[in-house]
Amino acid sequence: MRVHHLAALPLAWMLFCPPATAAGDSLTVLCASSGTEQALCHHAVDGWSRMTGTTVRVLPLPSDWGAVLPLYRQFLSARTSVADVLVLDGTWIGALSPLLLDIPPAAEDARTLPHPFTVGKRHVALAWYRDIGLLFYRRDLLEHYGLAVPTRWDDLQRTAAAIQDAQRRAGNAAMWGYVWQGRTGESLVCNALEWFGANGDALVSTDGTVHADTPAMRRGLGRAAGWVGTISPPGVLTYDEEAARGAFQSGHAVFMRNWVYAWALLNDPQSPVAGKVGVATLPRADGAGDAPDHAPDNATGVDGTVYLGIARNSAHPIQALSLLRYLTSEEVERHQAVAGAYIPARMTLLDDPSIMGAIPILRTLRPALDSPILRPIAATGIDYPRVSWIAANQFQQALRGVTTPADALGALASALGGLSQLGRWDSANRPTLPSSTIQDHTP
Template sequence: MKQKVKKLLAPLVAGSLIFSLAACSGKSSTSNSESSNEPVTITFSFDQGIGKPAQQLIDEYNASQDKVKVETNILPQDANVVHDDFVNKLASGDTSVDVMAVDVVYVSEFAAAGWLEDLTPHFDESTQDKYLPGTIDAATYDGKLVSFPWFTNASALFYRKDVLEQLGVQPPTTYQGWMDLSEKAKGVNGVEYVADFQAAQSEALVCNWVEFVANNGGEVLDSSGKPVVNSENNIEATKIMADLVKNYAPEGITTYTEPESEQVFLDGKALFLRDWSGFWSQANREGSKVKDLVGVATLPIGPNGDEPHSTLGGLNLVINKAIDEDQKEAAVDFIKYLSGEKAQKEMNLIAAQPPVLQSVYTDPEVLEVNPFYEEFYGIIMNGKARPMSPKYAKVSDAIQRNIHSALTGEVSVEKALDKTQSELEELSK
């Protein structure tokens, strides 16, 4: 395993001893490329949930060239554990990890702390334009490209195609349009509920709520980062969400994250489900009651919405700012490989991860495996990141607690949003 040594010995130590120790450490006072034919070794850290496909890409990268060797540091599949591990390393100046796969919501936090290398010089504007706009936005902080998207995800509206065909209607584009189908759709081919989504007090609730807000012309933070939670548009959007919870969704929806909501739809009981793109393959597996009966549409908009927006997920690649220049150069090359067309396509085919490179969505082989990408491409092109805040974890917690209390009827929508506004204002000080 490589050892990274910033200072080998004090200036008074004999030069021969410095040379000896440098050779043992695998680092030298001159660049590796100048002093040795040995590859520069870098360490890539990610969670075990993406372990197998990530390892396959790493092996292929290592075999494709002899200048860089990538080793791995694999963490448990727990978002909090991964976040805390990265924070501890970066905050202490630890250089044992060079490249990290970071959840998109933590990019701002790490960048604001000064821990991330600026990638802007390595990816010009024409290169960035080849990627999904929302993923580039989520990779940027304070005008700098401080990370690069690896793979993404976005939500979509999965609906019962057979039911709408029997009713002779097209998928509604508004929340009200779906509500208006309630009485007609109930009882048709097993449908009991119109709406199905994720409303438990969790990160899933944040993703859902910010979509209701964005799709009614609202924002959580304005362009300057100022909280604007209790706006009229946001109040209206949250009331629509609460109405769906109370009158059009399963009784237990305020306890639902993805698995619970998915099961209701897979059992054929819901007219539509808001979920992540990966649900498509799950819905069409053998044994699913809705196999071959599922359509895909954009999320609905509210009365003040202009166009639908889905929440973006996924992982971004960042470079530890504390590492040496040789490591940084190698890390950039590795990131360019992972974000290139070959690796982007492969990550989709072996792991069903939606690519960030636009061209992959029209690849014939990808479309054969994911035919719904023809519709999904337009959906994900309009995807938006969650609120970009250096204190995202606390922002998320405030949203979860207060919006959930409104959806369960503990407090009014207005009080819930006023409380959220107050908490976010305090965080922005």
């Protein structure tokens, strides 16, 4: 899940008013507005276009990804195709799955992690690149005070408080211990799931059972509420990824939770903390992995994989599938990793020397990439945006002290229980969506 903050041209105008000179058999691909991602997307698309002789138009998405899902719903529901291949944040796929074309399975799918995104029994998206929640820390400060990188949330709390207090005594009054994403939204849901751990506390399990109020979740949410105003600034409840990065990169925080994209920006030669930053997997929830009767809980970061899919109303499904397979090929993933530090989904590439050289933190990331925390997107399907909205609001209420963690999680469990009945999330009763395959579109 990259953070996209560069301006984009008005997408709706370009989609619904395509150039008059566009060829009738051309394809349209939607990529993010990030300059790096646009460049990589153009490079890959140009390679496929040269091989096939098919014209491809690449358009940028709006810079505010919150505006993309409604826009996608609008043009994917149209009778005529306005786009063929589109980049998909993982959180959108459940909601958009009825509007996406089925992707025929291939042997190479087993070599990627995550595997093709599946809703019901339909493969509707392929992983394009990986992302994962990480802990960034001031390596110089931990070394100065002789403290270890925390591996549990309680350890982080103690270490953050110790360094924050020592720095303030030394005259750095602006120092805080830990910054993260507390604004009501998807990023807060990611943070909360990381506080809870991966021992069955993922809000909704794969079989549709609601797990939204457990002792581990109450402990995690209560602990985080105690951070606000102590080791985290009160304003953290308005922070998104960029606000947290700004505080950390300016030298005003010891620890930060963020995505992989932050690494390059923090180490830019102009960054005040360049060369002073370390990265680690996020701390584990207390008790995770301690019981002798189950395997250690290695899952600490939420998966932020970005996918590619095909519009169900595409006029060129066979060509779109060919392009999709090329964009997720080993050749393209290798180039994206070396040129743009995008983590490949193909597991064999994670050990490639050239890629490890381009992404030096990859060795540190591997434990988190191998067993990420997954949001209940596939389990809740088209209801996931509402699930996320309800969860983020209840978490925010508890963090602000408006209600207790127990009451917030109880209300969340009740709300999700009602949604689960309406949405029939349980796998035994979940309705099967009508599939639309490449063969259905073959002349």
